[in-house]
Amino acid sequence: MPCQSVFRCRAVTAALGALLLATTTASSAQSPAGFRFADLDLRDPHLFVDAFGCRDITDTPLLGFSVNGTLQTRIQTDGDGDGSLDLSYLVEFLPLDTSQASNLIDFGGAQCSAPATGTTCTPVLASAVAGDAALGPPAACLAALPGTLRPYTPALTVPTTPCFASPTGNLTLDLGGVPVTLRQVALSATFVGTPATELTNGLLRGFISETDADNTILPASLPLIGGRPLSSLLPGGTGACAAHSDKDVLDGVTGWWFYLNFPATRVTVAGAAPAIFGDGFEP
Numbered sequence: 001m002p003c004q005s006v007f008r009c010r011a012v013t014a015a016l017g018a019l020l021l022a023t024t025t026a027s028s029a030q031s032p033a034g035f036r037f038a039d040l041d042l043r044d045p046h047l048f049v050d051a052f053g054c055r056d057i058t059d060t061p062l063l064g065f066s067v068n069g070t071l072q073t074r075i076q077t078d079g080d081g082d083g084s085l086d087l088s089y090l091v092e093f094l095p096l097d098t099s100q101a102s103n104l105i106d107f108g109g110a111q112c113s114a115p116a117t118g119t120t121c122t123p124v125l126a127s128a129v130a131g132d133a134a135l136g137p138p139a140a141c142l143a144a145l146p147g148t149l150r151p152y153t154p155a156l157t158v159p160t161t162p163c164f165a166s167p168t169g170n171l172t173l174d175l176g177g178v179p180v181t182l183r184q185v186a187l188s189a190t191f192v193g194t195p196a197t198e199l200t201n202g203l204l205r206g207f208i209s210e211t212d213a214d215n216t217i218l219p220a221s222l223p224l225i226g227g228r229p230l231s232s233l234l235p236g237g238t239g240a241c242a243a244h245s246d247k248d249v250l251d252g253v254t255g256w257w258f259y260l261n262f263p264a265t266r267v268t269v270a271g272a273a274p275a276i277f278g279d280g281f282e283p
Contacts, residue, residue, distance in 0.1 A: 033096035034269035035189075035199050036112055036121055037089040037262045039075060041068045042175060043156040044149050044259045045246035047233040049224050054241035057224070058152075065223045070176030078114035087174055088112040090124050091187070091199070091264060093133075098162060098191055102132040105166055107187060112267065120268045129169035129185055140165045142188035142203050148248045148257045156259050159190040159201040171206060173258075177222050180230065182206025182258055184250065189264065202262035207248070209255040213237060 046058040047067055058067050073079070074087040090110035093103045108128040112121040134140040141163040144156060165188040172181045185206035189199035208216075213231035220226040231237030234256055236245030248257045 031095055032123070032269055033093045033196070034110075034121055034123075034267050035091045035093075035196075035264035036110070036119065036267045037075060037091075037202075038116070038265050040071050040089070040204075040260055040262045041154075042071075042258065042260050043154065044144075044152055045234055045256050046150075046152055046242075047178075047225075048235065048240060048242040049233060050241035051224050054243075059154075063223050065176075067176045067178065071174075074174075074176065076116050083114055085112045085114050085116060085119065088121060089262075090121055090267075090269075091189075092124055092269065096196065098135060098194075098196065101136055102134055103164065104131070105133045105164070106130045107166060107169075108171070120270050122271065123269055127169075128171035129166050129187065131167035133164045133166045135162070135164045137161065138163075140188075141190075142186055142205065144205070144259055145248075145257060149259065150244070150246055156203070157201050157261055158203055159188045162191045163188055164191070173206070173260075178218055178225075178230065179216060180208055180258065181212055181216070182208055189262070197266045199262075199264040202264055204260045204262060205257060207250045207255055207257050209250075209253050210237065210247070211255075213255065 042058055046056050048054050049057050051062060055062050057065060060066055061069055075085065077086065078084060079086050088110045092106045094106060097103060106124045106127050108124040109126040110121045110124050112119045138161050141159045141161065142165045143158045149156060166186050168184050168186050170183050171185045172179055183206060187202065187204040189202035192198040192200050210231060213234060214229050216230040218225050218228050218230060225233060232239040234240055234246060235242035236247035246256055247254055
């Protein structure tokens, strides 16, 4: 129906504009928010190899290999030239609303386009941790468990508010080509920006039993350490060269708590799954 006057036309146009803006804002608020790890560094335990003496290969390269150096390269580059970054871990909030006491999240492996700057990621493809994450007070931020950290350098950093802390799950972590299957995995980080554009002081922790570490045989392709059990690189493990022990105990089971730090950057998630509310799905 045509407008009866210019004033009526302007009023109708303004109302439609307001409705469109409200609809767009609501839709945006319900959209998943993805944060991709921009780096990942093992802080505890360290890995040692018996080569020209007992060498810490966590940060210091030996014959061109270090755990954290290889992790950084794989996360930030496309070494095989297939158009995807070689290693991607993604935290998805479904949706992100830092005004709430909890948000639904999903965490795990994803596929992200190269280069890292301006990357676009799939939703989480291999979910490791999913459920309600706690947001808000300092108690929501994770920290190291008492008595499980050695004073290595650099030291572990921990998140501060505003932060989130995930529920627990299981994750096979790729530590620069070293597969480490962790139980009781949880992660936490500090939000930066409103709305958040980054996560800082990220902390990921998880436990591997001594039995699992004994049975984890490192890929033969890895220099210096290929073909050896993971436990032989961990202080306190069978055949380990380190003079000290990093062993911990969880529910009566001997093993190692792993602690890693990460930053994460907000990325575009293409083809993201619809936001989940309660037990159902939002179409």
